[in-house]
Amino acid sequence: MTSETPGSATPPAAPIPVPTSPAPDVLRCASMELVVTDLARSREFYVDVLGLVVTAEDEQAVYLRSMEEFIHHNLILRKGEVPAVAAFSYRVRSPEDLDRAEAYYQEMGCPTVRNRTGFVRGVGDSVRVQDPLGFPYEFFHEVEHVERLAWRYDLHTPGALVRIDHFNQVTPDVPRAVDYMENLGFRVTEDIQDDGGTVYAAWMRRKSTVHDTAMTGGTGPRMHHVAFATHEKHNILAICDKLGALRRSDCIERGPGRHGVSNAFYLYLRDPDGHRIEIYTQDYYTGDPDNPRVTWDVHDNQRRDWWGNPVVPSWYTDASTVLDLDGAPVPTRERTDDSEMEVTIGADGFSYTRPDDAEQMPEWKQGEYKLGHQL
Template sequence: MGEGILRLGFVDVRVTDLEAARKHYVEVMGMQETARTDEMVYLKGWDEYDHHSIVLRRSDRAGLVKMAFKVHTYEDLERLENQLREYGASVTRVSKGENFSVGEGVRFRLPSGHTMELFVEMDYLGKALPQVNPAPVPDGLLGVGAPRIDHLLITADKPHETVDFLMKALNFYMSEKVVESEQSETPIAAWLFRSYTPHDIAIIPGRDEGLHHFAFWLDEFNDLRKAGDTFSKYDVPIDVGIERHGITRGQTIYYFDPSGNRNEVFTGGYIAYPDMPVVKWTADQLARGIFYFNHRQEWIEGFTSVTT
């Protein structure tokens, strides 16, 4: 797994009030602002070493502009570009600096219409901790103090097409999927990974190009509880939580940024390996799969249908 796609590199999202969004991600989530223009804000977590993992972009509506995944080497990038073209994708080269502080890469669209990019290099800033004899946590963290981004979940009109694309053209592995019945194999929804977490990206039914959420990793359950306290203190609109997923086994709170983009703080789960057998959930148990604590069917419709 050391070759090819390594992990989610950054998400580029639209926000309707750039300053309100900056305050949310810096003062509530505890992200570090690394650069800023009149139209964009760049952010990273304290345990991230690349220049940014979130780009906030001023717009008249919320939603996802693009997602970018980091690739191990330029040889991997070329190989993946060839795979994408063989799969029928229209691929565009991205020049160095076209994305601020990011090296050259490639851009293409998923069958769901989402824009995805692959890159190898980003300017290195380092973590908030020293590389020699570091403490576990840096001093002076604000709010939640989120160490890093973790994954994103997108919606697609035909999820199985995007799942197939990600697995065949980009070598993603599947950890879990939702199917119609125990005898079915075609995924209604799926959780895919390239790192060692249960998912770096997930795809559920919905409109094409939709963003359900992007998520921040927290190290332990007590951090999740602290995050809930912080959201209450700052009147952050909470969608669901504290909850536990059956799918991925993670513990979670879902909430919204000031523009209406759904965020998640996530902890727990399991280590995923490429050779692990895929966990299958049947559609009749989806409520339990998403909300293991409170699997009430009426929650599902609003939770999965509200996207940006």
């Protein structure tokens, strides 16, 4: 389900119109609604293993939040036939921003649905849209406040997740996606390019962190991951240690490590349905309007992992199906620009540690790189 397969032969995407009506004022990425095939199994993973807190639950869904959250939830697990993402949910500044969101997306010709009492528990008036990239975006303002457990250290686990941090989306044409998101008020903080100007990925923020969402080039629309933050790096290591103790280390896909992009410490897990979860800590303040954009060379071997540790192929190829507003899987389109995996570890790809030193990989590292060539 989540492995990379050729997308349907849809024609090249049309340009995304720029609405004349004002964009909604997005505060932050706030929640994701995941469709999972075995609710009990997923609950066990997110609650018993990762320590997210259950705000509410019923036979169809579990509503989870992180330790420092005061809104009703940051993650919904909803029972369904096929693993997928039903909503990338953003909180907006005011109730009026919902009117703006509705008008904004309607002007772009996108399907929109408004539900004055919310699509999910704990949330009020909401707008869901299928955005120009095909993703199911949700906007809401009204939300039930719940106890912020920041001071409840009696409930914190060694790997306590304290905040939802960001989404990451797979889309074939990154510059097209960036244009759309910039119009929506997002600002690019970092990206990965090559000398020819091909953009492989871009990170964009509303709140003052490196991102609320990122666009990763590939067959899409698909969901690459959703990320939760810990306070410190040892919290992330503790999650790994616990997975080892539970004999579930095989859900560790990549890391832990230090990102080049974002400078954050990271870990990628795969949940029981294969949905990818990042655990993330310590990026930097980006709230000034002239915050310097950092552009990384796609051949820089430290861009994805500052320590140069290899990215596993599945991290590049796998992602989750997203649903349209009727709950049907959204057909995907292939990327036509170069693939980051191919240009870095593929047959003609290359990576360097030092820009002027590409051919001088130490002998004992060459085996690893030849491996890369066989992918």
